[in-house]
Amino acid sequence: MRTVFSRQDKVCVYGITGRYGSFHTKRMLEYGTNIVCGVSKNVSVREVHGVPVYNSLRNFFEQHGEVSTAIFFVPSQHIFEAFEDALLAGVEKFVIITEHVPIHDTLEMVRAVRRERKVLIGPNCPGVIYPQERLKIGIMPEKYFKPGEFAIISRSGTLMYEMAKILSEGPGLGLCLGLGGDPIVGTNVAEAFEIVKEHGFEKVLIIGEIGGEDEVRGVEHALKIGFRPENIYAFFAGRHAPEGKRMGHAGAIVEGEKGKVWYKERAMIQMGVKVVRLPWELERMVI
Amino acid sequence: MKVQEYVAKRILSKHGLRVPKSIFVTSYSEETEEGLLRLGFPLVLKSQVLVGGRMKAGGVLFAHTLEEAREGVEHLLAKSIKGEIPEGVLVEELIEHDEEWYISLSVDRTLRDILFIFSKSGGVDIEEVSTREPEKVIKTTEITDLPKIVQPTAKTLLEVFLEYDLTLLEINPIGVSNGVLYVLDAVFHVDDNALFRQSWVKKSNEEHFVRLDGDVGVIGCGAGIVMATIDVLKELGFEPANFYDIGGGASREELLKALNTVCSFSNVVVLNIFGGITDTLEVAKGIVEFSKSNPQIRLFVRLSGTHEDEAREYLLENGISCTSDMKHLVEELLNWRSGKVGENRVLQTR
Structure with a gap:
């Protein structure tokens, strides 16, 4: 499994001719990401910010060989088709930014990446940033991600930027994975810890939220594979969310005790993990 | 989103599963009566609402005669269940089962x-x-x-x-x-x-907006940051009035829609915007436009992320102050509150 992210990654942007695709292609290029091509159904556009555009990744592959990674900005209606195109062209790592992906499409994609031992980050996520490698496969504002020792595993997008900003003023950041806010995501917290471990980071901040029990299971797994509890920090959003109401993210809904913030925090504390209650408390805790 | 029982049963029946013979009634007429007689008695009358606990709330009745059935249907059509007006009544044959x-x-x-x-x-x-x-x-x-x-x-x-x-x-x-x-x-x-x-159902957009009990409006871009803002406000003794996520990549119009919704029940609105995919300059334009027509609404604005320098400058030019981080945003709120009630300003967890 090639799960390691690095500046060597050759990246393809699906939906490169769209408003967001084009905008973020420029930002990723400026940051240093090695974007080699884009894919779009809009055949009238040949090039976006100097990046050649194809109507299928296979057409690029036949001339120039494999790309390792694909990032998707295509609308949710077409995401599955785009995913299959990338899968057939041999892509190893998929980052799906698109929100509102039908859950059955996500389930199909998760089955495919599990079967073929590939990596899917998202959907409905901010993507991946790795400051040491000047690699950004995502939409995060890069200036808040200064290189350092902390990995981030986050279910939330903007909240990841918030916490990154705080960490950037202190110990700095390593590999940051935005897993996404849907109930079913390609990479869960446990798998994210595996990826973080492969990259050699020991300190991790988890940004979780109400709903499900992924964070708790993920930390249990992390401790089994050698992470030390005192090196893990956890912050949860939604302490005051009313029960049974969906708070924006499709996955952010309290159904039963296990989905509640106090339950998750208590489980974290029992495992020896440090719980951050207010965002700016983190500043003090990591110094 | 939820689907009415009669719709679900029609689909299941179409796929070959056995469902009780039934008619769906939205108003009682001669045609209804013919339908009831064709079904025969006894009958089960079920209010078609989406809330749970329909049985306990009196939304299911039994009828052994045409007279009982008519009364029951009319009663259920007029009766709201836990505040929900029924879409109609599903009348079914009673299936004896072991x-x-x-x-x-x-x-x-x-x-x-x-x-x-x-x-x-x-x-x-x-x-x-x-x-x-x-x-x-x-x-x-x-x-x-x-x-x-x-x-x-x-x-x-x-x-x-x-x-x-x-x-x-x-x-x-x-x-x-x-x-x-x-x-x-x-x-x-x-x-x-x-x-x-799935064109047989209509879309609702409940997920972006949830009304809460308090009086301080909350708008942000991204569900996580909105939830965290609500949490912080609660910890500091404020009572949030709502959850409103304008989502990633929101436009000036979407922000205006959010502000207009929230100001209908709140005079103080906290905007916590950290733009990744969102262009904060668009957001700033929406804020200025709103503020010009609603000067009585007190806005607390935090803007960071994409195009933040231009956005902040634009806000300042138009006389709206804003901060660049969440902690300062909260400090401003506390200052404002202590100005109102003269209490000490201490930034700590309750």
């Missing part, structure tokens, strides 16, 4: 797969059965783990689950009569994200 079973399909977050739950102790709250007598409940991702007699039904349900993009399909109870299975009730939840290919 046993009540339970079956459901759902998307399991941890397994990341479709989960079947089956029990021969149906007709009641399955969570209770599961806690009290877990050996009576089968939870599996494989149809072949279910009893043979229910496998064909389960197979059909799986087809429906996939074809109609459902996230929950629950039959509680399945009525069993001489080895024949009847769908006596049906709950469908359809995936909101798949409505573009």
Whole structure:
């Protein structure tokens, strides 16, 4: 499994001719990401910010060989088709930014990446940033991600930027994975810890939220594979969310005790993990 | 989103499952009466609402005569259940049965797969059965783990689950009569994200906005940051009035819509914007436009992220102050409150 992210990654942007695709292609290029091509159904556009555009990744592959990674900005209606195109062209790592992906499409994609031992980050996520490698496969504002020792595993997008900003003023950041806010995501917290471990980071901040029990299971797994509890920090959003109401993210809904913030925090504390209650408390805790 | 029972049953019937013979009534007429007589008696009358606990709230009645049926239908048509006005009344033949079973399909977050739950102790709250007598409940991702007699039904349900993009399909109870299975009730939840290919349902956008009890309006871009803002406000003794996520990549119009919604119940609005995919300059334009026509609304603005320098400058030019981080935003709120009530300004957890 090639799960390691690095500046060597050759990246393809699906939906490169769209408003967001084009905008973020420029930002990723400026940051240093090695974007080699884009894919779009809009055949009238040949090039976006100097990046050649194809109507299928296979057409690029036949001339120039494999790309390792694909990032998707295509609308949710077409995401599955785009995913299959990338899968057939041999892509190893998929980052799906698109929100509102039908859950059955996500389930199909998760089955495919599990079967073929590939990596899917998202959907409905901010993507991946790795400051040491000047690699950004995502939409995060890069200036808040200064290189350092902390990995981030986050279910939330903007909240990841918030916490990154705080960490950037202190110990700095390593590999940051935005897993996404849907109930079913390609990479869960446990798998994210595996990826973080492969990259050699020991300190991790988890940004979780109400709903499900992924964070708790993920930390249990992390401790089994050698992470030390005192090196893990956890912050949860939604302490005051009313029960049974969906708070924006499709996955952010309290159904039963296990989905509640106090339950998750208590489980974290029992495992020896440090719980951050207010965002700016983190500043003090990591110094 | 949820689907009415009569719609769910029509779909299941179309796919070959046995449902009671029925008519759907939205107003009582001669035609209704002919329908009732064709069904015969006794009948079950079921209010078509989406809220749970319909039975306890008096939304299900039985009728043994035409007179009882007419009264019952008219009563249910006029009766709201837990505040919900029914879409109509489903009138069904009463199916005599010996046993009540339970079956459901759902998307399991941890397994990341479709989960079947089956029990021969149906007709009641399955969570209770599961806690009290877990050996009576089968939870599996494989149809072949279910009893043979229910496998064909389960197979059909799986087809429906996939074809109609459902996230929950629950039959509680399945009525069993001489080895024949009847769908006596049906709950469908359809995936909101798949409505573009499920034209038989209409879209609601409840997920972006939730009304809470307090008085301080909250708007942000991204569900996580909005939840965290609400949490911080609560910790500091404020009472948030709502949850409103304008989402990633929101435009000036979307922000205006949010502000207009929130200002209808709140005079103080906190905007916590950290733009990744969102262009904060667009947001700033929306804020200025809103503020010009609603000067009485007190806004507390935090803007960071894409185009933040231009956005802040634009706000300042138009006389609106803003901060660049959440802590300062909260300090401003505390200052404002202490100005109002003269209390000490201390930034700490309650």
